[in-house]
Amino acid sequence: MKNFSAIVPQLTTRKTTKNPTKGPEKGNDVTRKIVSGLKTKTLIALALTTALVACGEKDVILPGERLDIRGDAAEVTAFVNEARPISLPAASLNTSWTHRNGSPTHRIAHPTLGTALSPVFAANIGAGDSRRLRITADPVVTTNAIYTLDAQSQVVATSPSGAPLWARSVIPASDNPRDASGGGLAVTGNVLLATTGFGEVVALDAASGGELWRQDLDAPGTSAPTIQGDLAYVVARDGRAWALDLDTGRIRWTQSGTPPTSNFSGGAGAAVNGEFAIFPFPTGEVLAAFPEGGLRRWSTVVTGQRPGQAASNISDIAGDPVIDGNRVYVGNFSGRVVALEIANGGRIWTATEGAVGPVWPAGGSVFMVNDLGELLRLDADDGTAIWRVELPGFEENRERRQKTRFAHYGPILAGGRLIVASSDGLVRQFDPTSGTLVGTIEIRGGAASNPVVANGTLYVVSKRGELLAFR
Known part of the structure; x- marks a missing residue:
């Protein structure tokens, strides 16, 4: 594939054929629009290619032991119910319940x-x-x-x-x-x-x-x-x-x-x-x-x-x-x-x-x-x-x-x-x-x-x- 610098001069220096209907000035305008569009598409293609190449690079893995900064996850989240003995006050008969609780x-x-x-x-x-x-x-x-x-x-x-x-x-x-x-x-x-x-x-x-x-x-x-x-x-x-x-x-x-x-x-x-x-x-x-x-x-x-x-x-x-x-x-x-x-x-x-x-x-x-x-x-x-x-x-x-x-x-x-x-x-x-x-x-x-x-x-x-x- 030709490089970008080789393509652009060929496009920009190509002789334009005059359009007998629209005149030479209108024909040049059409050419400039075509060239501009090709430049834009080519730049986008180059950017995508660069991104793909970058993505394809291998990750650098540093040597050494891996440690969880939060410690053992199971140790952090685990909760075990405890049947702890309790000494409750003696139950007594209440004749009323006048408020919340x-x-x-x-x-x-x-x-x-x-x-x-x-x-x-x-x-x-x-x-x-x-x-x-x-x-x-x-x-x-x-x-x-x-x-x-x-x-x-x-x-x-x-x-x-x-x-x-x-x-x-x-x-x-x-x-x-x-x-x-x-x-x-x-x-x-x-x-x-x-x-x-x-x-x-x-x-x-x-x-x-x-x-x-x-x-x-x-x-x-x-x-x-x-x-x-x-x-x-x-x-x-x-x-x-x-x-x-x-x-x-x-x-x-x-x-x-x-x-x-x-x-x-x-x-x-x-x-x-x-x-x-x-x-x-x-x-x-x-x-x-x-x-x-x-x-x-x-x-x-x-x-x-x-x-x-x-x-x-x-x-x-x-x-x-x-x-x-x-x-x-x-x-x-x-x-x-x-x-x-x-x-x-x-x-x-x-x-x-x-x-x-x-x-x-x-x-x-x-x-x-x-x-x-x-x-x-x-x-x-x-x-x-x-x-x-x-x-x-x-x-x-x-x-x-x-x-x-x-x-x-x-x-x-x-x-x-x-x-x-x-x-x-x-x-x-x-x-x-x-x-x-x-x-x-x-x-x-x-x-x-x-x-x-x-x-x-x-x-x-x-x-x-x-x-x-x-x-």
């Missing part, structure tokens, strides 16, 4: 519950889950009634035998039932509080369902309220904390966190004891205040995402604060659960796990369900995992179509075992020592709430809008 601190030690559970009743509570509306409230229980909130903001009182007592909608008169959903419940004495996606807190007479007062929050109030003494504490989804007079609904004080840019339906509520009110905000901020005056005591931010696989990058607090002695446990959805000193907010440890609900501390361990659908037992001293059990993952069977995760609610410790209610239609019971599955209970339609226990009876709300009781 049982109390204003979001902690009950160990309720009594029998081992061979059978269905007692299934009571209709109103609207179940739909494409637009969801049940987000856990039931609350007194000696006289079980209170529930359906997907269309209807509060229903059911007797311990399963008979309906009363029902009342808490939707504002000017709003449509399909405009919002979500909310939570708390009860004390004869006052039942309901928060709603319509941005209100409504106080009802627990015996009759009559309205006592309502307070506008100017933002959705879908996290569960907390009652301590003569005050009701609420976290709105715009990053504000409210303390309301329990008798009148008047505002005692408010605290503001950083306004959120994203969050999810439901949300975490305040945990309160006699000295501290702990507020979780959608941005991941956790604030401690004096319960009566609202003076800020400390604040911290729970940030960070799970390394590797994660269900979400939303920093919203999903694991409600749990007060256990001089500690507070709280977790976000994207991959952090922390133990804090309640006195000053100091970090004791951080676990790289996302939380979908409040943890359950007991016997020197912390039990939780993470964002990947695993039931975990953590060491309360340092937050390291002792065992982990995989729960059902996706509703879709085909891997390429998997996008809808099963929801898992809990765990709670009752009758010497951990109980998790799931949207796949089962309540599962696990051995807290090893994580071994020890029993299941079927629930029609799947679970839509955390399980609760009172008077030796297990209650859970189904996605169909039913209150199910087992004893």
